Amino acid sequence: MIRKELSPVSFTALHNSSNRHSIRFPKRVDMTSIPIGIAVVLSQGRVLVGTRDQDAHLGGQAEFPGGKCEAGESAAKCAIRECLEETGLQVEIAERLHQEVFEYPDRTVSLTFYLCRLVEAAAPHPSALPFEWVELETLPARNFPSGNQAVLRILADRFKSESQGLH
Ligand SMILES: Nc1nc2c([nH]c(=O)n2[C@@H]2O[C@H](COP(=O)(O)OP(=O)(O)OP(=O)(O)O)[C@@H](O)[C@H]2O)c(=O)[nH]1
Numbered sequence: 001m002i003r004k005e006l007s008p009v010s011f012t013a014l015h016n017s018s019n020r021h022s023i024r025f026p027k028r029v030d031m032t033s034i035p036i037g038i039a040v041v042l043s044q045g046r047v048l049v050g051t052r053d054q055d056a057h058l059g060g061q062a063e064f065p066g067g068k069c070e071a072g073e074s075a076a077k078c079a080i081r082e083c084l085e086e087t088g089l090q091v092e093i094a095e096r097l098h099q100e101v102f103e104y105p106d107r108t109v110s111l112t113f114y115l116c117r118l119v120e121a122a123a124p125h126p127s128a129l130p131f132e133w134v135e136l137e138t139l140p141a142r143n144f145p146s147g148n149q150a151v152l153r154i155l156a157d158r159f160k161s162e163s164q165g166l167h
Pocket of ligand 1: 056057063064066067068109145147148
């Protein structure tokens with residue numbers, strides 16, 4: 001078998017800084033989106049909204065309870081689990097509201113939003129902080145990330161007045 005080895009000259013050429021810029025990579029190498037389950041918890045015309053940790057992705061922006069799906073976990077189960085972990089509130093799915101793949105500059109997420117209701121109507125658990133119950137009609141004015149804008153429009157269309165809550 002004849003082994004063809006890179007000559008020192010071509011090796012040097014590959015690592016030459018001026019040649020490095022001529023190598024073309026696809027714009028996005030990793031097309032995989034991260035599956036995220038999100039709970040839009042509605043009770044008496046109010047919705048649970050929190051603020052993302054400053055050091056988290058989209059830090060400081062508004063969020064619904066949610067997070068990354070664990071291996072083999074459905075987005076719906078993830079939304080319920082994350083809501084319990086983050087707010088101490090047990091919820092159940094009423095319906096799937098919206099699903100979309102959204103590209104942020106640094107990551108691509110597959111966001112699935114579920115309209116949820118409390119299993120037992122209850123005041124927010126103390127651990128729910130910094131989550132709070134906010135009036136539905138205040139959602140558009142809050143600092144939600146771009147990936148939430150479509151679901152905010154869906155919510156605005158669906159619930160024109162706070163009296164149309166699930167409970
Ligand atoms: N929880 C939540 N995440 C959202 C919303 N909208 C949105 O684009 N995201 C994005 O979805 C992703 C959720 O992942 P995460 O980092 O909060 O998930 P996690 O709690 O499992 O993360 P960790 O274990 O790394 O702390 C983030 O990239 C976040 O920016 C939303 O309304 N709620």
